[in-house]
Every structure is written in C-alpha cells, then in structure tokens.
Amino acid sequence: xxxxxxxxxxxxxxxxxxxxxxxxxxxxxxxxxxxxxxxxxxxxxxxxxxxxxxxxxxxxxxxxxxxxxxxxxxxxxxxxxxxxxxxxxxxxxxxxxxxxxxxxxxxxxxxxxxxxxxxxxxxxxxxxxxxxxxxxxxxxxxxxxxxxxxxxxxxxxxxxxxxxxxxxxxxxxxxxxxxxxxxxxxxxxxxxxxxxxxxxxxxxxxxxxxxxxxxxxxxxxxxxxxxxxxxxxxxxxxxxx
Amino acid sequence: xxxxxxxxxxxxxxxxxxxxxxxxxxxxxxxxxxxxxxxxxxxxxxxxxxxxxxxxxxxxxxx
Numbered sequence: 001x002x003x004x005x006x007x008x009x010x011x012x013x014x015x016x017x018x019x020x021x022x023x024x025x026x027x028x029x030x031x032x033x034x035x036x037x038x039x040x041x042x043x044x045x046x047x048x049x050x051x052x053x054x055x056x057x058x059x060x061x062x063x064x065x066x067x068x069x070x071x072x073x074x075x076x077x078x079x080x081x082x083x084x085x086x087x088x089x090x091x092x093x094x095x096x097x098x099x100x101x102x103x104x105x106x107x108x109x110x111x112x113x114x115x116x117x118x119x120x121x122x123x124x125x126x127x128x129x130x131x132x133x134x135x136x137x138x139x140x141x142x143x144x145x146x147x148x149x150x151x152x153x154x155x156x157x158x159x160x161x162x163x164x165x166x167x168x169x170x171x172x173x174x175x176x177x178x179x180x181x182x183x184x185x186x187x188x189x190x191x192x193x194x195x196x197x198x199x200x201x202x203x204x205x206x207x208x209x210x211x212x213x214x215x216x217x218x219x220x221x222x223x224x225x226x227x228x229x230x231x232x233x234x235x236x237x238x239x240x241x
Numbered sequence: 242x243x244x245x246x247x248x249x250x251x252x253x254x255x256x257x258x259x260x261x262x263x264x265x266x267x268x269x270x271x272x273x274x275x276x277x278x279x280x281x282x283x284x285x286x287x288x289x290x291x292x293x294x295x296x297x298x299x300x301x302x303x304x
Contacts (some may be wrong), residue, residue, distance in 0.1 A: 039242065050243045053254045060258070095268075099261050107254040114247040158281035212262065218270045230283065237288045 007084055009225045016222045023215040030208035037201030044198075053111040055202055059209040065167050067097030067213065071139075072164040075157035078154040085221070087153025088228075089178060090160060091143050096213055098136035105129060116180050125181040126171035128166060135163045149228060185207035 032056070044051035071093050075088030108126070109119045120126065139156055146152035174183045185193045190198055243250050256286070 004242055009243045043245075048247070049251060050247045052244070052251050056254060056258045096265065099265055106257055108252045111255075114250050180272055216265055216269050219273065223269065223272045224274050226273075226280060230276060230279045233280075233283050233288050237283075 004188070008016065008175065009085065009088075009228075012085060013222050013225055016218045018214065019069055020219060023211060023218065027208060027211040027215050030204060030211050034201055034204035034208045036100075037204055040199050041198050047115060050111060050114050051198065053107055057107040057111055057206045058202060059206040060100045061129070062171065062206060063209055063213055064097060064101035064104050064129065065170060066099075066158070066210075067093050067100060067135075068164065068167060069221065075160040078080040078153050085225075086223045087157065088221050089217070090156060091149075091153065092137045092145070092224050093217055094156075096216055096220070098133065098140065100213070101133040101136060102207070105133060112180070114180065121180050122198075123179040123181065125170065125179045128170045128173050131161075132166055132170060135159075136213045143202060149231075169178065181195040 038055040040053060041052070041055070043049050071090045074090035074093070078090065079085040081147045105126075108129075112121075113119050117224050139159060142156050142159065143152050146155060147172060194202065
C-alpha cells in the first residue's frame, strides 16, 4: 500500500483495523516491561522513592509537547496540502494531548509537594505547560462549536500553528528564566545526567506511552471517519426527504 | 517495597494516571461501538452511500 493510498478514508480504516491488535499488544508489553523496571529501579540519593513519579511524569510531559507538534504538522496538512485526513488526525489528537498534559501537571504537582514543599508555583515551566493545557481545551471547544468539520478544521489549524509558539517556550523556559523546575536532564548537551538504572525504565515507559498515544489516536481517527460517514448519510437522507 | 514517608504522593500519581488512561481507552471503545451502531442502523433503514448503492458495471457479454 502506497502512502498516497492512506488519503482514502476507507483504505485508512482498513489499515487501522489490521494494525490495531498488534499495537495494543505492543503497548501492553511495553507497559509491563516499563512498570517492572520502574518498580525495581533504585531510589534517588536525594529524592528517595518519590523519583518513581518520574516514570509517569516525564513521558506525559514529553507527549504533551509531542502531540501538539504532531497536530502542527497536521495543521499544515489541512492548510497547505489539503490532505483529507489531516484535520481528522488533529481533531483526534487534541483530547489525547489534553489528557497527557493534565497528567504531566498533576503528577508534577504530586512530585513537587514533597520535594519543593508546594504543589504549585507560577514559574515559567509550570505556567507555560498550564497554558498548553488551556490551549488544548480551547481547540476541543472550537471543534465542538463549529458544526461543519472542514470549517472547524481550518480554524483549528490556524490556532494550532499559533499555539506552536508555546513549544520552544516550554522547552527552554528552564534555561531562560529562574524556575523551581530542574533543567533538562535527559536530552541535553553532554549527555543524560540520569543513571542507567533509572534511564532505561524511563525510556521504556516513554515508548509505552508513545505506543498508547499511537494506538488511541488511530482508533479515534477510525471513529471520527465513521462519525463523518454517519453525518454525511444523515444529511443525504435529509436532502432526499 | 518501602515507598517511604511520601508513599501517598507516589501511589496517588500512579492511581490518577491509571484512571486517566482507562478513561481514554473507555472513551475510544464506547465511541467506536456508538458509531458502528449508528452506521448499522442507517444501513438497516436503506440509507447507504451512493457508491454502495450503484450496482457494479457489467460488461455485456458477446456471443
């Protein structure tokens, strides 16, 4: 199957039906292995056992930005290439991105209380991630407000590209401003500062959450294609009546 | 395994993550069932896509 064939929604749904069971199995295996590694990972010499929150906080924080990045590519697909599935992809990614961002904020808060002595501070990293979460909610609301999917898709695509400005702000906020949040410790010049005994389970958990995103995203896209088919059929029926 | 004095925060974080992931899975599964039901209902009422209505082209056989 050529890549261009995926522009056909029916062929796309057929492909999704075929790969979904494999993706579900891969996600289960990755989570089982990642959680096993997280369980047996040693305590941090400063943070103690609370470092175990890192195995869910960091993958969700990465995904919160990755999903918006993917939505930005889809937005280009809607506005520039007019790919028929681009706005479907963006629409279905938004609730997942919102959930991952919510988890990054909540688990970060639960990690912050014992380590920083507070659940929340209005510093650059935390505030910019909260802004990202609000932007996800605005996008979801926009899609629900506009009835015509293609009109909603174009408006959402513009908003998504404007919101992409926030991604480098989130990434570099810990370098540009004084924050309570620690600077980058995995993806940084000079290599990771995290010990291998924690880095490997962290990487596996990141793969597991990414597989979860891909699985749920493809399944949600299939649902959205079916929803649009139902909508078209009902409109056709109304026209005939 | 001893999670130390902050066990509540660690367990809480994992419980919330599990609940959110479960909610996402349920949302996608329930939505799929609803769309499948809606499409089947339309099909039962004879409302199908034009491409599905059109009989396949038959090439007239010549003797």
